[in-house]
Amino acid sequence: MSDTVPGLVRRAATEFGDAAACSMDGQTVSYAELHDQVRRTAAAFHKRGMRGGRVVLWAPNSIEWIVAALAVTYAGGTLVPANSRYTAHEVADIVDRTGAALVIVADGFLGRTQIDDLRALTTSAPILDLADIGILAAVADELDLATVEALADAVTPDDIADILFTSGTSGRPKGVLSAHRQTVAAAAAWSAVGEVSSADRYLVISPFFHSYGYKVGVLVGLMHGCTLHPMATFDADAALALIEAERITMVPGAPAIFLGLLESPAFATTDTSSLRFANTGAANVPVALVERLQTELSFDLVITAFGMTECVVATMCRRGDSDETVATTCGRAIDGMETAIADPETGEHLPAGQEGELLLRGSQVMLGYLDDPAATDEAIDADGWLHTGDVGVLDDRGYLRITDRLKDMYICGGFNVYPAEVEQALVRLDGVVDVAVIGIPDERLGEVGKAFVVRRDGGPDADAVIAFARERLANFKVPREVVFVDSLPRNLSGKVLKTELRSTS
Template sequence: MHLSDARTIPQLLADMARLGDHPAVVAADTAVSYGELSERIAEAGRAYLAHGVGPGDRVGLWAPNRLDFILAMLGAQSVGAAVVPLNTRYTGHEAAMILRRSGASVLVVADDFLGRRPLETLRTAAVDAVSDGAEEPALSAPVPGLPSVRLVVRLDGTADEPGESSWKSFLADGAGEEERFDAAAAAVQPDDVVDILYTSGTTGLPKGVMSAHRQTLGVARAWAAGAELSAEDRYAIVNPFFHGFGYKAGVIAALLAGATIYPVETFDASALLELVQKERISVLPGVPTIFTSLLNHPDLKRYDTSSLRFAIAGAATAPETLFRDMSEVLGFRTVAQAYGMTECVVATLSRPGESLEHAKQTTGPAVAGVEIRVADAAGNDVPVGDDGEILLRGENVMLGYFDDPEATANAVDAQGWFHTGDIGRLDEHGCLKITDRLKDMFIVGGFNVYPAEIENVLRQHPAVNESAVVGVDDERMGSVGRAYVALLHDADPMPTADDLAAFCKTRLANYKVPRSFVIVNDFPRNSTGKVLKSKL
């Protein structure tokens, strides 16, 4: 196993080019070698330069798992810009908020995905925000209401509006920028910001988690080492590229190892089993829902899954028998766990040769370069086997929250320890077990959901007085949301549960919309009036 020791994306591109004809990405009927991928990323980088994008700029990227996502992302990073990936399930309101908060100057968007028209919803939402009191729209901007966005690049189809460019035309604009590209790539430093990944957080407002080149590559290297990735591996990436799991532990980890990437644009159990069999997929991480869907497939026995070597079933509570079934039924030779969050994507990882039983119960020890403490409310370390808040420190823990020093100071203490808000315990081997969450967050199909964000949306409904959202167990998704809602006594008309769900669907990604709504007269409260969600 050989992993690139690159500390910047341009250094990674140089290492990739040396792999020549070895397949880098296989998407549908298109196979791209490492040499070709390196050149196509440089082509995208030259295009960004031609449009005035450079160090310190932010590029929004709103697209599913496609080859063009990789080209657009690494092309921007190779000239010193930072990427801001957007969840493909976002509504226009959610996307507008993140583009506004990040100050992104370019938006690269796939505008035809699963029948959705994200650019259309974004434009509507951005104008709505202006009418709600945000800044005045720049009428000449490609997205009125988002004056920082000066260029929209469409990955699909043609450019129809002023300030737009098709992907093909965008790339053509970079002709003749070779010298500038070489100079820009050479100037990128390991400590430069490479990405800003937004997480909703407990306040309901998105916070931009900043990472440097060395950190994103360090996270990917830790994951690749733990997975023992090599150039022989064929890595099917189901986890979204906009998420740290699919981006850093997926795309970047694979490129560091010289593995072949198979982007999975949408999850379909039959199609994925077909891919595993046809392409002899060896690495397939995902959330538990992915594996339970494969295991429950009625024709599973018809497929040859013997090539499967390594999986991590992370990001949600796993059914009791899942790890054993992944090994004995699907045929994985190694099934591991990992623990991380946007602020430190890979903090722990199961040890090589770990028993299934122990891997199922713990997320492994800290990866290289990360320290872990488990502390009580006073900040003192607790004994082995006792519960406390998980604290992380190390070179791969985020730089901080973008343009939010107060939130950064609240999350990282004076000694550099990041307070995760998660509760866990360390065993005698130094392996971490997650036991609870200090915060209210719950996980739906692998995606973090913060009740405060949903409650903020419900507060905008003219008939809602107060709400409290909690996660409840769900066999397929791990958890789903349930909203308890108190209505205004004089609301007219009184909304139904369906009305409230419809209201949320226009403002929240579908996984955030509560599965059920319960109308209540009041909430259980403590002596200070705070809602007791544990009682709910």
């Protein structure tokens, strides 16, 4: 099996040929057709100055996204997916920091004007509308195609395949560097546990800009020849209709996705008997939900897992694990990975049953952060252990249970939110003196943001704070509640005591 993305594209075309690679909105593309579209698009990118550089792709799930993303690496470039919900301010920052040679945008998604908004903020790279890529690719001639085939030949497993951005505790998103061998290995490890085959029909709800949508979605399809059915945005009724009509077999997603399916009025009349494999994950998945996935949604194999952008797949449950194990743990280390629990203060590794910081080591751990050696050294120690910032426990079987977070991150609707990033945005609002953001429970989204704001006399009201955030941050990062306080509780070193803020919420 190839250990580069271009190698997977070629192999899929040869091995799976006329089998459906992806189907969406009435359009179906075979693996042979996908390969042809990818190489023609790669030729178009190369002629427009990509030249092996980094390409930012800002778009929702679509067949066009798959073609454009694969074309970037086929032409020897590095894929930089941007969150489709990001504002132009956030994407402009990514474009500038990566020195992007090209930016591809799905203009008009959610009724917005992404291209105009982005052009007003950055001129550092040419911007192409994703809708126009097919027209550009269609004119590729034999010389163009020969050029990109040579570029694909030159890609090695150790070249950088992609840079996925994730926020850090400093508040500014960090670019996570992954080599082709790591990106391919993530797909291989996950699909081995999931027992994926060419007979599967895979409903991809996870966004492609996320590692679970791209590496454990698109690349899994290429690897095994199953058919992908992407969704641009999740809608429970639409998902159920697809499950019945397309005889879907695989659905990975956050617990909220499955609850949405089970609680939909359409569920009672939907045939879900084709389903066989569900993958979910969270600090704690209710045992009752695991049981409902097996009995009501007909899944034969229900697996929980743990991963992060810096280490896409670290642990997974396995077939035969009890419902309680699946619900209360994140499984054990996959092949090629090690787990350990360390004392957060001393770094000493702790025995089974003791709580501490989760450390990960092995083939899935990132190469490092983009242009940030200090943050890389802080995250990955001299022995190669990735310090996750999550608190957990390993039992005597090596199964992981996440119990807390060292970082202040919270998860809103399946997306990680780092309060420091939100705080840095809000403190730029005139009249705001100080801000602290925490995550609070929400029945629908899991957690949402609550902002504690210190303001000057005559400063903004709550609506103005939220409106300011909406202009600069993706919707899932925008606080849902604003509380004005005279001061923020701090310790002697000046650190905000968020435990005190949580105790009042």
